[in-house]
Amino acid sequence: MGFTDQLRQFFAANEIAVRFLHGQSFFILGLAMAVQWRQRSRLELARALPWVSAFGLCQAVAIWAAIFLTVNASHFSQATLTTLHGIVVLLQLGAIISVLGFGLRLNEPVLPTTTTALFPSLVGGIGALGVIALRFVQPDPDFATAEALLRNTVLAPSALLVAYGLRQQTLQLEKPLRTERFTRAMRVVGISFALFALSDGVIAPASQIPWGSVLNETLIGVPIIAARTAIAATMAISFFIALDVFGLDADRVAQALRQAQALGAERERIGRELHDGTIQSVYAFGLMLDDAQHALQQVRTGEPEVAEAGLIRAERRIGDAMDGMSQTIADIRRYIYDLREGHGNEDLARGLIDIIAEFRMRTGLEVTWRVVGRPGPSFSAAQRHHVYQITREALSNIARHARASEISVTLEYASESSARTRVVIHDNGVGLTDAVRRSGSGLRNMRERARILEGALEVTGNGEGGTTVALSFEGSET
Numbered sequence: 001m002g003f004t005d006q007l008r009q010f011f012a013a014n015e016i017a018v019r020f021l022h023g024q025s026f027f028i029l030g031l032a033m034a035v036q037w038r039q040r041s042r043l044e045l046a047r048a049l050p051w052v053s054a055f056g057l058c059q060a061v062a063i064w065a066a067i068f069l070t071v072n073a074s075h076f077s078q079a080t081l082t083t084l085h086g087i088v089v090l091l092q093l094g095a096i097i098s099v100l101g102f103g104l105r106l107n108e109p110v111l112p113t114t115t116t117a118l119f120p121s122l123v124g125g126i127g128a129l130g131v132i133a134l135r136f137v138q139p140d141p142d143f144a145t146a147e148a149l150l151r152n153t154v155l156a157p158s159a160l161l162v163a164y165g166l167r168q169q170t171l172q173l174e175k176p177l178r179t180e181r182f183t184r185a186m187r188v189v190g191i192s193f194a195l196f197a198l199s200d201g202v203i204a205p206a207s208q209i210p211w212g213s214v215l216n217e218t219l220i221g222v223p224i225i226a227a228r229t230a231i232a233a234t235m236a237i238s239f240f241i242a243l244d245v246f247g248l249d250a251d252r253v254a255q256a257l258r259q260a261q262a263l264g265a266e267r268e269r270i271g272r273e274l275h276d277g278t279i280q281s282v283y284a285f286g287l288m289l290d291d292a293q294h295a296l297q298q299v300r301t302g303e304p305e306v307a308e309a310g311l312i313r314a315e316r317r318i319g320d321a322m323d324g325m326s327q328t329i330a331d332i333r334r335y336i337y338d339l340r341e342g343h344g345n346e347d348l349a350r351g352l353i354d355i356i357a358e359f360r361m362r363t364g365l366e367v368t369w370r371v372v373g374r375p376g377p378s379f380s381a382a383q384r385h386h387v388y389q390i391t392r393e394a395l396s397n398i399a400r401h402a403r404a405s406e407i408s409v410t411l412e413y414a415s416e417s418s419a420r421t422r423v424v425i426h427d428n429g430v431g432l433t434d435a436v437r438r439s440g441s442g443l444r445n446m447r448e449r450a451r452i453l454e455g456a457l458e459v460t461g462n463g464e465g466g467t468t469v470a471l472s473f474e475g476s477e478t
Helices: 003-013 015-038 044-075 078-106 113-117 119-136 144-177 180-202 224-242 244-301 304-337 348-363 381-402 442-452
Strands: 368-372 407-412 421-427 456-461 467-473
Touching: 003 015, 015 044, 015 224, 044 078, 078 144, 144 180, 180 224, 244 304, 244 348, 244 381, 304 348, 348 368, 348 381, 348 407, 381 407, 381 421, 381 442, 381 467, 442 456, 442 467
Parallel strands: 368 407
Antiparallel strands: 407 421, 421 467, 456 467
16 A cells, blocks of 8 residues: 555544644634734734634634534435535635635735725625526535635635735835744745645535536545645644734834823923923023113112112122023933932932022022921932922912012921921912912922822911911932
């Protein structure tokens, strides 16, 4: 007994198992494509996945249904068998239409628009072929002639169209994705569809069409199911490997989302920095230059002694404004490039003293400074930065809205009676009016900074006038 005979006997003895694996390969392919399609993707290839899913599932059910009829043929009447065979052919027709739809979708960029628009007509033509096969040939209870005609005239060219479309899609995605694994897998899928066109499209059941007695499943002597199963398994495995590209696409979408979120957070941070630091500084420069302008008016209209004093004051105010603008320009550069590294291990009180001194210089208002307790836990550069900016914003609001004559800033370090450090800014001005509450994003930024500190911010005013801003927070070892 030759090798071919042994091979034929082996597949004859295990035909049911091999056919089941054949259907299982298509079922896995269809299910995997359905799951991937539900996950969405920006890739053009993803638009064709529903067709692949429909193809795999229809093909799998058709193969399994044919196995069922083979095993249980003795239990049904001839009329019932004919009906069930017709259902199997309809499932195969669904698979063939799915392959055609897949091919048209893949080649949509290079095909004329009219070709896609004619898809319903093509489907109708496929159905007509089946009707012709049933009408003009001798009675065929197994529908072998209809199946052979559909395979030869529609499935084979559709599978070749898919193979060509996959090649075009692979060439388009090769450079932007830069992944050799995807490229190799897609090439194998394309080759699998070309072989599928031969094994399932060209080689069909023996039929009554002119070439059906020669070009059929007995052509090669070995059951064609072996080759079909190998091709289906290769197609499913290669498609599954190619799914990595959708994972890459999802990762890039997630990365873009993270970048957008980071950009939004950075914009918010820079907005706070500009409002709490830069805008307040620019406002103070305006006050200083306004004072210099008044001093220069005294120079023009006053007595020599008054004019000299006004000139000295104007020069001092202009010099202060220029120094402040130089510092503000440096701050803006740090904000933009995120180069602000804090102030090392600077004591919180030292930074607040500098802020108060700067406020006194810019506004001419006196501020009472007081420290309660001794430094305890250290504060990170980020914590000190937020405390400084809240203090700047509070003092700036006093200068703009309060019309206060007495201002105090108190730093209360954590102690045995209180586990939290507090910074309290108080003034005896007009109080916290509705206009101040609606005056902009200052209070909102202060509360946001307190939230970042995991602290608490209380802004209160009393009926006799005056406002108190109290910030409490805990230190952290750095």
